[in-house]
Amino acid sequence: MDRPDRRRFLRGVGVSLALPMLESWAPRSASAAGAERAPLERLVCIGTYLGFHQPDFFPAQTGPEYVCSPVLKPIESYREELTVYSGLDHRGRNGHLGWKAWMSGSASGSVSMDQLVAAKVGEHTRFDSLQVTCGNPPDPARLSFTKEGVGLPMIGRPSVLYRTLFRSAGDSARIDYLLATNRSVLDGVTEEAKALERSLSASDRAKLGEYFASVRDVEKSLEKQRIWLDRPAPKVEYPLPEFDPVAPDLALECESIMYDLMALALTTDSTRVLTFLVPGWSQVFTIGGRKLSAGYHGLSHHGNDPVRIADYNLVGIEHVKRFGLFLDKLRAAKDSGGRPLLDSTAVVFGSGMGNANTHDNSNLPTVLVGGGFRHGWHRRIERNGPSPRLLGDLYLTLMQRFGIDIDEFAGAKHNLNEDLV
């Protein structure tokens, strides 16, 4: 059965009464409605590990007339190109470990939204997706998960991200050698496995089947890497500092450089899917010449003390400022169709941590920028209605706009098209 039709049918029997009639809810494959709206091309997801102070992040008013909140002030010039969501989350478990669920809905590891998107659009670029952070992230923090539920490693050093994107010829020779020889390695071990297989029982053979399948999959990805290796890496002029500011105290500085490199990764079309975990430890930041009253992690456990909350917000504002500069670059750059890159790029900014003070992972700070959606308001999600929307519904809207055939994710079964499309 054709999927969009099925969805239309479901709406017909279930939820359409509650929703305004919208022509364009259907994904682009639905011939009549979606044609005027270009599909999404790029996805960027950015999460701060220690969250934000919710009352200073979410605007007090809802709807289009909202007054910009103190923390979001640095991106106020984007208000017509963004939507602030409050009340969204996965209804999952709490704690720092719950953070992992931000993009996947599952704290125990299941595929994250960005990786589903990468599977759809990744073939066009050198890297299916890239995962970025600053320095060594705190242990349980992960943002992207493969379909096997494996948390993907992140690049934490600017120089490494730079070399990955714009490697030198010398690097290429070694990579080329390793890729070529890896093939003979994998051929050899496949023969070994076949030799073993002959003498095994049926159940043991099934177990070894996992081995063969995994080897084949790795071979495929090596093949892609080889193809891209033959194409020259893009050339950019970027004044990469001589040191990597990876010490926790310099995390804000590292964050700025990582944003610059992420923008370059998108404008050179090296990848179309990026995730960025903005970490937080106990480092004591100095902001505006003043040393803050406690370490960043300590500030996030502010105990409702106004002094600490103010300082916690100062760090939050620094994050948003840097995010704003990143958006400026996406707005200025043009995609292949001559439109601002931001219009075909969906940017999710927020955190998997709701209230860091109590380790509560509900009501997650969430902002959606760009992507050509209907923006310009603060939408508060009612959590107790008959079919409350979840964070997964926002992800469903995004994934469907990438042309992914999906109508259920992380426990969510709707989407947020009624707001956004």
Next chain:
Amino acid sequence: MARIAILIVAAALLPPVAAAGDEMPAVARKFLAANCLACHTGDHAQANIRLDRGEIDWATQESITKWNRVYDALEREAMPPQDAPRPSSADREDMVDWLYRELMRNSDVGGTVPRRLNRQEYENTVRSLFGMPGFELPDAFPADDSKHGFDNVGEGLVLSPPLMAQYVALATELADEILPPDTGPALVQSKVYQLGTGGLAVEGGGPVEGGSFRLVSSRNMASAAAWPARFEAPQSGVYRITIDAAPFQTDRMFYDRRASAFRLSIYARPKTDQVYAPFGEIRKLAEFEVDPDRIAPQALTAEIELVQGEIFGIRWEDGPAHSDPPSREYSRAFLADRLTRDRLYYAAMLKFQGGQRGTTQSQVYEATRSLMESGELDLNDPRLDKLPEVWGGGLSNGPHNWIKAFVHEELLRFGPAVDITDLEIKGPLRLIEDDALRERKARTRQFLGNRPPGSTDRDHAEAVLRRFLGRAFRRPASEAQLRDYTDLVLWHLEENSDARPEDGLHLAVRRALVSPNFLYRGLRPGPLDAYDLASRLSYFLTSSPPDGELAARASAGSLTDANVLAEETERLMGDERSGSFVSSFTGQWLSTRWLRGIMPDPRLLQFGDPDRVAMIDETELFFAEIMRENLPLQLFIDPGFSYRNARLNKIYGGDLQGNHMRRVAFERGGRFGGVLGLASVMMATANGVDTHPVLRGVWVLENVFGDPAPEPPPDVPAIAPDTSGTTSIRDQLAAHRADQTCARCHNRIDPLGMVLENYDPVGRWRDHYPVYTKPPDGAEALKQEYYSTVGKGAVAGPAVDSVGILADGTRLQDAAALKRYVLEHIDMFSQCLTEKLLVYATGRPLSFGDRRVADRIVASVARKGNGFRDLIIAIVQSESFATR
């Protein structure tokens, strides 16, 4: 397969005969019809156990598992339930005998599928194979699934594409480590880094005008040292640093003017580390002396060795605050001294009480100072005659921290302190061979061995590979394998004219590390041979591959001798690598691995990683002693001893000092100690916020009674405990049990959980549930040191009611009664532990035959006095252990 929809209307009907599977004999069908089918019939059969098919399809695992459970229920007389008519014992015996024969015939000993090395085993195997004790897998390396309670069971050890990609990447990294590619001599790229102009900012210390900074003395890098923020050693090498330093002493110092030299030291640490490492734990590079009487800055120069990626910190080492304290007591003595010598300050401090949460160091100083100058303090306050009773009391608000904040600020303002007015780093002047490089060279030599003069590349490669593959595959390489790998090396040398033999071997190492022969164990058909046995034994007790001695005994063929096997088992239990077994087995059997994911409610207590570590250490040390001393299994339940440190005072009470774990003995029969009284277990079976008798009950059934509760049926809402005190958990559970479907299992689960209700979510004993509210005037608050200062406070709520009535009618008053009950049924516990160990050792769910092997082990070990070491030896000598 025939799928006939059968509707049974009346329970007394004989089950119809169906077409597929083995038909049951009449005796079995009659028994089921008379005793079981009233409930276990049709799609809605009780506990989802349907027995009305009249046939058994022994080919499916589901069916075997189901009839296994039927056997257990009948054999233990747990079914039919107490309130139903009971079969005669002759009928029961006939049925049990018949099932026994059928199950033995269809589910005999064995059935392990090939086991991939799990995360821990892989890490240990690499360490051992290449002599790299420091090797650690990257954080991103995938974790393993747990099946049947453990993460080393073949079935759960799935190999996925991302994991394979990691194996391939790691294989290259490891080969690079052992046989580094030839990159030519490293180039020295020397530079000058300068404070201010050169972008060499400094973190830490107190900033002073004009880019200088000031050092006072204290305990760790964060509060007492300064370090360059925009520098890390680009290469391992020698760097020249020049420091301009001057003493800072004013007329307003509280401490004596310093006449002797100020000692400055330079320390090194990796850049990405946190800054709270005590100085004792990081590397000292150089020392200087600053003349106390010269006002002008003095230039101090030293050449220091830094490893790539390191930075250095500068510290004033012998100031008045305190230098490297061996423990907390040292700094306490300093602080006590200050309070004794400065009564006015003590009075001010008592009045100020540290201020609000989040008060800064300089606010503490200003406020205390102005109180001291107000002239309003009562210096005759009797509290000033003795030191504070509680020094800690919260992370930021204890007297310990108030004094530290004040003194630190006082030293910064008035001295004595040291000013650093300039700093320059030049280098590397030359490169050094750091430890890592030296070790790498030694490993390469070791790996390659001595190449006999005149030997061909083929001979050389073959000799190296014979040694290496034998260890990597944990059995001698076959001639075919050897030829195959040697050919690969030679092929590489032919293809690449400038390649060295090492480069060819590099490729062979990469292949071996992703070979199924390396990644899996148990990949051969037939009975376990000596090499398989050596691997199984070694991974069981050390999570590592066989060491030289075990491998030698395997190759000599003596390992199949029961006495030799026992000797090796004894040896490995005494080996320090058995720590892997202790932590891995207890982490899973006793669920202490869950602790990492539990963050206790800060209102309950301030809880940090060191507390978690102490709880886990306690568990492991306790387990290790029982193993080391061959103590009877009864001591798992009521040991009368444990291991603790000062951290655990807040859980168990007591006044231990210091953070080293030590053995403590106490009376048996009490609240604490043993798997039913360990804080780690109690915390792991709660959620950090409140307790939940169902969770603990399920845990006890599974891990102590060996009688796991089935999964709850779908669509049943969870019971959410109400801690506000309005509905007691007992009432909620009783309501839940009113439903017959729920009652079947919850009659077994709930009492075991209720009995443990005195243990709060972090394992402390409580007589009342806490209610978090501001204590009304006059009411007694729960002790501050236990219930933290976060939030409003806590008062005693409803009393804990810990009575539990077991399904067999036994009334248990509290946790101590539960322990007595288990001791009276020690064979039940022994069976449970034996089965857990067997699953862990063999990597498979136990077949019916395996469980009968367990019965015999339990009986034989009981005859010998139930020693735990004896149990492990009996397991290793058993048929189950020796069977694939």
